[in-house]
Amino acid sequence: MHQKSLENYLNSQKELINKHLELYLSELVSSCELEGLKGKGIQEPAKILFDSMKYSVIGGGKRLRPILALAGTEFVNGDIKNTIPTACAIELIHTQSLIHDDLPCIDNDDFRRGQPSNHKVFGEPMALLAGDALLAYAFHLITTKTPKEVSPRIILKVMEEISGSNGFIGICIGQAADIQYTAHQNLNEDILQYIHINKTGALIKSAIKTGVLLGNGTKKQLSVLTAYASYIGLAFQIIDDILDVTGQKSKIGKSIGKDKHLCKATYPAIYGIEESKRKAETYIDMAINLLKNFGKEADILRALAKYIINRQL
Amino acid sequence: MHQKSLENYLNSQKELINKHLELYLSELVSSCELEGLKGKGIQEPAKILFDSMKYSVIGGGKRLRPILALAGTEFVNGDIKNTIPTACAIELIHTQSLIHDDLPCIDNDDFRRGQPSNHKVFGEPMALLAGDALLAYAFHLITTKTPKEVSPRIILKVMEEISGSNGFIGICIGQAADIQYTAHQNLNEDILQYIHINKTGALIKSAIKTGVLLGNGTKKQLSVLTAYASYIGLAFQIIDDILDVTGQKSKIGKSIGKDKHLCKATYPAIYGIEESKRKAETYIDMAINLLKNFGKEADILRALAKYIINRQL
Numbered sequence: 286m287h288q289k290s291l292e293n294y295l296n297s298q299k300e301l302i303n304k305h306l307e308l309y310l311s312e313l314v315s316s317c318e319l320e321g322l323k324g325k326g327i328q329e330p331a332k333i334l335f336d337s338m339k340y341s342v343i344g345g346g347k348r349l350r351p352i353l354a355l356a357g358t359e360f361v362n363g364d365i366k367n368t369i370p371t372a373c374a375i376e377l378i379h380t381q382s383l384i385h386d387d388l389p390c391i392d393n394d395d396f397r398r399g400q401p402s403n404h405k406v407f408g409e410p411m412a413l414l415a416g417d418a419l420l421a422y423a424f425h426l427i428t429t430k431t432p433k434e435v436s437p438r439i440i441l442k443v444m445e446e447i448s449g450s451n452g453f454i455g456i457c458i459g460q461a462a463d464i465q466y467t468a469h470q471n472l473n474e475d476i477l478q479y480i481h482i483n484k485t486g487a488l489i490k491s492a493i494k495t496g497v498l499l500g501n502g503t504k505k506q507l508s509v510l511t512a513y514a515s516y517i518g519l520a521f522q523i524i525d526d527i528l529d530v531t532g533q534k535s536k537i538g539k540s541i542g543k544d545k546h547l548c549k550a551t552y553p554a555i556y557g558i559e560e561s562k563r564k565a566e567t568y569i570d571m572a573i574n575l576l577k578n579f580g581k582e583a584d585i586l587r588a589l590a591k592y593i594i595n596r597q598l
Numbered sequence: 599m600h601q602k603s604l605e606n607y608l609n610s611q612k613e614l615i616n617k618h619l620e621l622y623l624s625e626l627v628s629s630c631e632l633e634g635l636k637g638k639g640i641q642e643p644a645k646i647l648f649d650s651m652k653y654s655v656i657g658g659g660k661r662l663r664p665i666l667a668l669a670g671t672e673f674v675n676g677d678i679k680n681t682i683p684t685a686c687a688i689e690l691i692h693t694q695s696l697i698h699d700d701l702p703c704i705d706n707d708d709f710r711r712g713q714p715s716n717h718k719v720f721g722e723p724m725a726l727l728a729g730d731a732l733l734a735y736a737f738h739l740i741t742t743k744t745p746k747e748v749s750p751r752i753i754l755k756v757m758e759e760i761s762g763s764n765g766f767i768g769i770c771i772g773q774a775a776d777i778q779y780t781a782h783q784n785l786n787e788d789i790l791q792y793i794h795i796n797k798t799g800a801l802i803k804s805a806i807k808t809g810v811l812l813g814n815g816t817k818k819q820l821s822v823l824t825a826y827a828s829y830i831g832l833a834f835q836i837i838d839d840i841l842d843v844t845g846q847k848s849k850i851g852k853s854i855g856k857d858k859h860l861c862k863a864t865y866p867a868i869y870g871i872e873e874s875k876r877k878a879e880t881y882i883d884m885a886i887n888l889l890k891n892f893g894k895e896a897d898i899l900r901a902l903a904k905y906i907i908n909r910q911l
Contacts, residue, residue: 317763317771330775330792385730390701390722409703410777413726417698417733418770424737425761428754437750441741444757448738450630457731458630462643464723476643483644 286588294585295352295592302351303343305373309426310339337407337415338422341380345398345538349521349593350375350488354496356585357510363500370430371443371499374423375492378447381419382456382488384412391464392543399538424448435499443495452491459484468548477550478519485525486518509575513586516572521593523565526551527558569594599901607898608665608905615664616656618686622739623652650720650728651735654693658711658851662834662906663688663801667809669898670823676813683743684756684812687736688805691760694732695769695801697725704777705856712851737761748812756808765804772797781861790863791832798838799831822888826899829885834906836878839864840871882907 286294314335351372358368387394387402388409395405404412424444431440446452462480466472493514497507529544530553544551552561572590576583599607627648664685671681700707700715701722708718717725737757744753759765775793779785806827810820842857843866857864865874885903889896 313763313767317767330778330789331771331796333778334770334774381730385726388703388726390703390726411774413698413701413703414770414774414777417694417729418767420730420733421761421766421770424757425767428757428761437754440754441750444737444741448734448741450626453734454626454630454731454738457727457734458644458647461647461724461727464727465643465646479643 286584291588291592294588295347298352298355299348301355301369302348302372302376305369306342306376309370309373309422309430310335310342313338313422333407333411334414334418337403337411338419340406341384341397341403341415342377342419344400346376346380348376350379350492353489353514353589354492354499356589357493357496357502358500359496360510360582360586361497361500361502361506362582363496363502364434367432367435368496368499370426371447371495372492374426375447375488375495377419377423377426378453378456379488381416381423382453382460384416384419386460388412391460392547394540394543396539420453431499439498439501442498446495446498447491450487451494452487455483455487455491459487463550466550469550472550472555474555477552477555480550481519481522482515485522486515489518489521490514510586513572513575513590516568516575517590517593520565520568520572520590523552523561523568524594524596526553527561527565529553530558565594599897604901604905607901608660611665611668612661614668614682615661615685615689618682619655619689622683622686622735622743623648623655626651626735646720646724647727647731650716650724651732653719654697654710654716654728655690655732657713659689659693661689663692663805666802666827666902667805667812669902670806670809670815671813672809673823673895673899674810674813674815674819675895676809676815677747680745680748681809681812683739684760684808685805687739688760688801688808690732690736690739691766691769692801694729694736695766695773697729697732699773701725704773705860707853707856709852733766744812752811752814755811759808759811760804763800764807765800768796768800768804772800776863779863782863785863785868787868790865790868793863794832794835795828798835799828802831802834803827823899826885826888826903829881829888830903830906833878833881833885833903836865836874836881837907837909839866840874840878842866843871878907 317329317331317335354368354372354375355365358365383397384403386392387397388404394402396402403415407415427440427444427447448454450458459480459482462476463484466476466480490511493510494507497510502510526544529542529551545554552564556564569590573587576586630642630644630648667681667685667688668678671678696710697716699705700710701717707715709715716728720728740753740757740760761767763771772793772795775789776797779789779793803824806823807820810823815823839857842855842864858867865877869877882903886900889899
């Protein structure tokens with residue numbers, strides 16, 4: 286796939302996701318207003334909660350996870366219409382994890398996606414609640430917005446995947462391990478992988494898997510793409526670690542050099558930049574290699590794998 | 599219903615819920631260990647996350663919300679076996695809201711259910727993550743543990759109810775409004791009701807409603823019990839506010855006088871203790887009155903309403 290057509294593809298998928306995220310968030314606001322203080326001349330007391338949720342969701346982001354969910358459905362020749370609510374839900378979950386990560390008690394990060402982080406704008410209590418509400422709304426979207434054509438059993442499978450230790454709880458597990466192993470003496474690659482597989486890999490894997498499930502993919506397709514997602518998830522986090530050392534804040538949209546400052550467990554901290562890059566490339570090669578028995582239907586997945594390794598490097 | 603038999607009923611339901619909460623939490627731990635660092639001689643890095651989750655869930659509590667869910671199912675003559683996972687999920691959600699409420703950036707409370715609050719034991723980052731993981735695990739339980747006899751469509755309805763602004767998002771909305779109206783000049787009963795209906799009422803209502811749904815109740819039964827739940831939810835919160843003024847820490851298990859100290863929007867702050875009690879009694883009378891056309895099957899609900907007004911007063 287040409288660079289230009291990948292860019293077009295990414296932009297059009299991103300636009301599709303953004304349009305639906307805006308729609309879903311505005312629906313949440315209007316549904317709550319009806320049950321609020323309407324007609325009593327009092328401004329909705331919880332408006333600030335919705336503003337805080339919107340601020341972080343609409344504020345930017347590559348929308349990589351939802352794009353991977355849609356790509357999973359496309360790969361198995363399913364209808365992406367059925368995947369859009371879940372793809373958006375996954376982006377809400379990702380956003381909640383960023384908002385909570387940035388809080389002073391965890392990473393204490395002032396910038397995210399090129400703008401002040403949520404708690405810098407809305408204060409810590411509202412950032413905390415916005416994250417909580419986004420997580421719940423993600424599950425609400427999946428249950429209420431998935432088109433009727435999708436069987437309720439599939440929807441329950443999607444919920445199971447995203448809510449468990451393969452999905453969101455995986456993020457919490459990775460984050461807890463990350464905190465445990467910050468500035469730790471006995472760091473090794475096993476632990477580093479454990480952190481990355483959970484903290485970043487879990488939701489990337491869930492995105493692709495739910496895309497396949499919603500597209501009615503076969504067990505074989507599901508297992509190939511699950512392995513593919515594991516590799517690109519690892520590569521993605523290694524690149525993220527590298528960019529924290531070598532990147533520019535203006536391009537990445539968040540603070541640079543934070544990992545080293547916080548003594549975080551990262552690939553560059555153990556292996557240095559060059560060896561880390563090599564490892565990321567190996568994972569991407571392994572991901573692409575898994576697709577060797579597939580034809581044109583895997584072009585997007587191959588291009589996405591290359592995109593992950595090349596972004597901003 | 600006699601006081602003694604209500605006590606027996608409450609104790610046996612509480613035991614049933616506690617037994618399942620322990621079971622479900624231990625299953626989460628063992629499912630994650632399998633995917634962790636097993637056989638590599640490294641202690642599960644995320645064990646502290648599970649310990650933190652367990653600490654707040656197993657630590658105590660009246661289990662009022664799950665008991666109400668079971669009572670909803672019993673009222674419509676359903677099988678409570680089908681409701682247990684949802685009832686436990688609602689308790690996990692309630693626990694997450696307590697953990698996050700107690701954090702320094704919100705209520706900064708050092709005690710809960712008679713023991714140090716979660717962040718006092720595990721630190722703020724882990725308390726934050728434990729709350730996040732409990733919320734996700736609640737949804738995971740509903741999707742994975744509800745018996746096969748329950749149709750997937752009913753499970754999706756239950757998920758919809760609990761995840762939306764009627765359920766967990768309602769708690770966030772109430773909490774956001776509470777924060778907005780702490781130490782506010784223009785507090786009035788409309789706003790106070792709005793806060794209480796959302797912050798406390800939403801999950802109490804969801805508990806009973808999902809109990810009715812899982813018991814295959816009729817629309818009529820659902821609408822009566824929804825109204826009943828709204829009244830007991832309001833009464834419950836008024837009593838909670840009163841106990842914050844008049845209660846003993848040893849009995850209530852949390853800090854006393856905190857509301858006044860934080861200038862919270864409460865009934866006693868607006869109406870004083872006596873008038874607040876009267877209001878709570880009126881709501882309980884209204885709840886019981888809704889049940890007047892029902893016979894013995896509503897005995898437990900009548901007794902539960904009276905229990906709410908009489909607890910610790």
